[in-house]
Amino acid sequence: MADPHAHDRLIASLGAELAPVRRLRPPWLRTLGWLVVVAVFAVALFARYGTAPMLARWAGAPDLGWAGLGAVLTAVAAAWAAFALAVPGRRTAWAWLPLAPALLWIGASGLGCLRGWVAPATHVASAPEAGDCLFFIIAFSVPLSVLLIALLRRACPLRPVLTAVMVGLASAAASASLLEICHAFDAAATDLAMHALAVGMVVAANAALGGRLLSRESGRAT
Amino acid sequence: MQDLTATAFMVPDACFPLRASIDPAVPADRANETPERRRAAWMAAAQAGDRRAYERVLADSVGLIRAVARRQGVGHDQLDDVVQETLLTIHRVRHTYDPARSYDAWLAALAGRRAIDGLRRSGRQAHREVSDEVAVALHPDEQDASAESERAQQARRLRAAIDELPPGQREAVEQLGLKELTLEEAASRTGRSTGALKVNLHRALKALRGRIHGED
Known part of the structure; x- marks a missing residue:
């Protein structure tokens, strides 16, 4: 048993070094901040490719539009869940938030493969073209994940791996949403598999690396 | 108001x-x-x-x-x-x-x-x-340690006793007892007859027994 006055001494010393702190902004506001960065990427891509090809694809094959919407909502929900999970005392159930949009994203993408016709202004991606999708998703996921992890390190993620999985999902979904702007390929099994592989790689890398970074943060007592 | x-x-x-x-x-x-x-x-x-x-x-x-x-x-x-x-x-x-x-x-x-x-x-x-x-x-305890040192001491005494034997007897012990050669091998290596080796070994063992037990 420790010295009974040890706690009093520690409390007094913590009191002595107390300084005012800037309170953490609510998770929805922090999510919004991250989404602004995603929006900047989107604006840059729209400036380069325009909105017409994307809208034409969506008008001709609505399932592509639903898949895109699912990806955007998954990114929003997963980022929000990550910011909520990083606040002590928030429920773990937040991790379920991206489930419904993710099902929409996966379901609509899967349904697109069953269509008999090819969406307007697209063609079915060849293997090297599908490889470009993999590269695009990973390349955009890296800065988005890094930013999310940096923001989350200011909080206190007590479930670091689960939070990092949300980070990976948010970044990969946001990257897939951005890809939708310049994705001239119709839904096909090879392309879909490449997207799934990219998302899986981003989530796994975050769970391994991001989990460690976040756990170092939350595991530190002082 | x-x-x-x-x-x-x-x-x-x-x-x-x-x-x-x-x-x-x-x-x-x-x-x-x-x-x-x-x-x-x-x-x-x-x-x-x-x-x-x-x-x-x-x-x-x-x-x-x-x-x-x-x-x-x-x-x-x-x-x-x-x-x-x-x-x-x-x-x-x-x-x-x-x-x-x-x-x-x-x-x-x-x-x-x-x-x-x-x-x-x-x-x-x-x-x-x-x-x-x-x-x-797994670590040997104190008794094991003392037994070990006693064994080492006995080995040293035996070695010293062998060294003090006459050259013929010492040779027989080394070749037949320590190196565990057969009589024939030891005979060919030393150039002595198997009979001479047997006699030398017998005498050496007797001398060593006397030396070791006599000291105890």
Whole structure:
């Protein structure tokens, strides 16, 4: 048993070094901040490719539009869940938030493969073209994940791996949403598999690396 | 004038909820001031730099931390460690508390995490201790050590006794006893007859027996 006055001494010393702190902004506001960065990427891509090809694809094959919407909502929900999970005392159930949009994203993408016709202004991606999708998703996921992890390190993620999985999902979904702007390929099994592989790689890398970074943060007592 | 007086009394009450809670004219506020709400208010004040409120909320948290740690299965002897580490964590992440939400839930999450860390640490320590027990079991004890040194001493004495034997006898012991050669091998190596080797070995063993037992 420790010295009974040890706690009093520690409390007094913590009191002595107390300084005012800037309170953490609510998770929805922090999510919004991250989404602004995603929006900047989107604006840059729209400036380069325009909105017409994307809208034409969506008008001709609505399932592509639903898949895109699912990806955007998954990114929003997963980022929000990550910011909520990083606040002590928030429920773990937040991790379920991206489930419904993710099902929409996966379901609509899967349904697109069953269509008999090819969406307007697209063609079915060849293997090297599908490889470009993999590269695009990973390349955009890296800065988005890094930013999310940096923001989350200011909080206190007590479930670091689960939070990092949300980070990976948010970044990969946001990257897939951005890809939708310049994705001239119709839904096909090879392309879909490449997207799934990219998302899986981003989530796994975050769970391994991001989990460690976040756990170092939350595991530190002082 | 009546209106002004009423307003003059109402504004301070509205501005200073603490005074309102003490005022018997507003019992509803007092009834609502649960210990948790008090802690939440103290922590909110601490975030703004109020040292007194901070020390109060930390002191008030110790009991809660212990309760959480006990529920997690932390042993009595480790409770104080978990309390101290949780207090340090509170200090580091105090900016993550949102005064609009439950202070106790926030604290319980931090204390729960530190309790799990404590349990993991003690688990690792217990594992190391098991390994140590195995090491102790395998380590020769004091009696073994003395037996070992006695054996070594006997070997030295035997070696010295062999060295003092006449060259023929010493050769027979070395070739047949120590190197475990057959009679034929030893004969071809030394150039002596097998009979001579047998005689020399017999004499050597007799001499050694006498030397060793005679000394004992």
